């Protein structure tokens with residue numbers, strides 16, 4: 001394997017040449033430079049969570065590849081005191097060891113070559129953070145990951161099977177996530193809510209509840225960071241955040257309540273908040289200096305977490321074929337005394353607490 005050095009955050013990482021030049025999934029050890037933002041936002045999330053805990057944290061990364069994420073946590077998260085980095089692939093294991101040495105963090109980062117599920121199952125209730133970053137779906141790893149995290153700890157997960165979660169393959173979505181979804185103008189949000197609902201149901205099966213701190217869509221992946229509460233009451237309470245989405249004649253909304261599906265709508269989905277406003281505010285404070293570039297996304301999330309579910313697109317409120325710019329829609333809606341929010345799901349998307357028919361009438365009766 002020919003290695004080249006990549007720099008990411010505070011880390012220097014040896015990666016296979018193929019990972020930078022071709023398809024990262026074809027490289028002998030996986031490294032995807034397009035996931036840098038995922039890792040940087042995760043650094044900010046862990047810095048924020050560490051600040052809230054105010055003590056050292058044990059972090060487990062069961063699917064670590066080159067080790068870049070774990071090494072970045074050791075260098076960039078002040079409260080990261082023990083990191084368990086693991087990959088079943090021999091070459092990944094050896095490269096990870098070399099990268100840990102290269103960055104001088106072997107006192108904090110332990111490197112393992114185990115099956116992720118058996119490793120996490122053994123870590124039962126001991127991890128402050130478990131970060132599952134798989135190929136495709138995190139679902140096969142969730143029961144063990146929830147087992148490994150301690151009561152009140154954080155579970156982070158990435159999903160890259162967006163086509164499934166966004167409704168391109170309804171039968172696959174049903175088998176993998178136990179949810180029915182169709183293609184709709186707000187599919188990007190629906191997919192994230194399907195993922196959160198599946199995580200909530202998996203946690204509930206283990207008598208645990210979840211509370212999203214930060215979750216988002218970023219082009220080719222979803223990322224969720226949730227707190228896990230290991231008690232039966234939290235498991236039951238989390239079920240109150242499940243429901244369904246409807247989309248009829250352009251109108252949309254959510255119906256709270258699970259497991260009954262009203263009128264055969266889409267779901268089950270997570271109808272609760274996608275993230276915590278206060279937590280997003282702390283992450284925003286952390287996004288200073290070298291992390292400035294992440295402020296825009298975090299600012300949008302901070303505001304969006306106050307908004308009701310399911311966004312509209314500006315083309316849905318076009319008048320005589322003219323699509324209004326986003327800024328104008330927000331201004332006109334706010335001018336009527338309603339709140340309106342931009343959404344990170346689309347630069348042409350927005351959220352309001354009113355019906356589409358009202359918005360269309362408003363845009364038609366306003367000169368612009």
Ligand SMILES: C[S@@+](CC[C@H](N)C(=O)[O-])C[C@H]1O[C@@H](n2cnc3c(N)ncnc32)[C@H](O)[C@@H]1O
Nearest residue numbers: 030063064065069087088089115116133134135
């Ligand atoms: C998407 S990559 C991880 C990327 C890494 N987290 C990062 O941020 O660069 C997924 C990794 O999981 C490893 N893997 C897949 N199945 C596994 C299993 N059952 N146990 C341990 N490692 C596994 C693969 O070898 C691969 O390196």
